[in-house]
Amino acid sequence: MSVNGNLTAAPAANAPAAEWKPRIVAFCCNWCSYAGADLAGSSRLAYPADVKIIRVPCSCRVNPMFILKAFERGADGVILCGCHPGDCHYSTGNYYTRRRMALLFSMLDYIGVERGRTRVEWVSAAEGARFSKVMNDFVAKIRELGENVKVGDLRCKE
């Protein structure tokens, strides 16, 4: 028992190091990719359990600060899925998303969160198979990149 009451099992000296699991956040638009995720599920198309899906009413609901916050809290990768350009339920939401995310991702790269850790994909409600492929690809990319820098420590020099 540790001081704050959490159960902590001391790792056995010769046990293999616990496998690193990427922490991945996926913001999915309610009208397309979230339904695509559903379809993927009901079609029994697998996507990795490392992906935590957050449902949003439109890709443009995703304030860039949500993405920053996910990284600050230790995400290794963040993906945003919305309706294909031209198909946004609110007509133009994803066009604004496109600009914001291009600028935000470029800035994240500039502070050291490399490009592969951020992604926008357009996935419609009918594209269950594509949803599963997109997620598998993204998770593979994050596994390849490994652990992210500690964005939350951006102001704490060691």
Place this chain on the structure above:
Amino acid sequence: MQRVSEKVIARARELMREGTVNKVAGWKAGEFFYDCAPYVFESEEALKDLVYDRFCAANLSKYMIKNSVAAGAEGGKVLVLLKPCDTYSFNQLLTEHRIARENVYVLGVGCEGMCDIDRIREKGFKGITGVDENADGKTLTVHTLYGDGEVAIDDVLVNKCEFCKGKAHMIFDELISDNEDEGPRGDRFAGVRELEAMSPADRFAFWQSELSKCIRCNACRNACPACSCRKCVFDNDASGIASKANTDSFEEKMFHIIRAFHVAGRCTDCGECTRVCPQGIPLHLFNRKYIKDINEFYGEYAAGAEAGQRGPLINYTLEDIDPAAVSDKGGN
């Protein structure tokens, strides 16, 4: 710069005397010769303290938000002295409907570059008591307790002047300037490119070492014309010490990135944030990164070049690049 300076001060007095304006926003000599601070003069008498010299780098546009409204309420007009770079901020604030234009008299003033006292000190001068501009217009005589010395003005400019956007005023009612517009000075994106060429890990280390110096004094936000929101995300009203206590740890940790995004597309690269930062953090490297990206992704855009422009983040075209262009999809 002396000639312009004398003309500017004389003209401000004249406009006040003849009643065209009843207030003048300018710079007031401070305790030390180099700390000319923004000040609103309310009488011709008070104008004796108005200065315009090599240490008047402060951008006065932001002060027009409150003062233009106040002037209207009093049935008067406020005169504001704006250097070429300051006019971009003024236009941007007009675009955002923050200034009552009809209550402001913009006196555009010529500028040959502002000097940074810290850079003069870095040249090895101690006990500086004053500086005088030499007749060549290119050097300063630095007076110190231990004798006089000389320094080239080009070597001691504040960052924004080192990379001056040009000497043309974007807006004015009247202009007093001897400047010839030579266009932009230096390559303001060189620093951004240098960082871009580093590895992500090195970039993170660079920012970590810069941003860990920050004492969260909020000077960058307070001096920034774009950071003029009535309610700022960084103010914690419940704390009783407005502008000092952070709202939550996320905002505290991500302060610089959040602020840079909030001003993306609206920042005119006026350079105030970097200039006022007591810790010498190169904040312009954030702003210029956004400006550079905007130019490259969506075409050249200069916030504040004209009032009423539609900013790049509240606009789109069907042909815009996909964020995939900046997020390496690993051969997908």
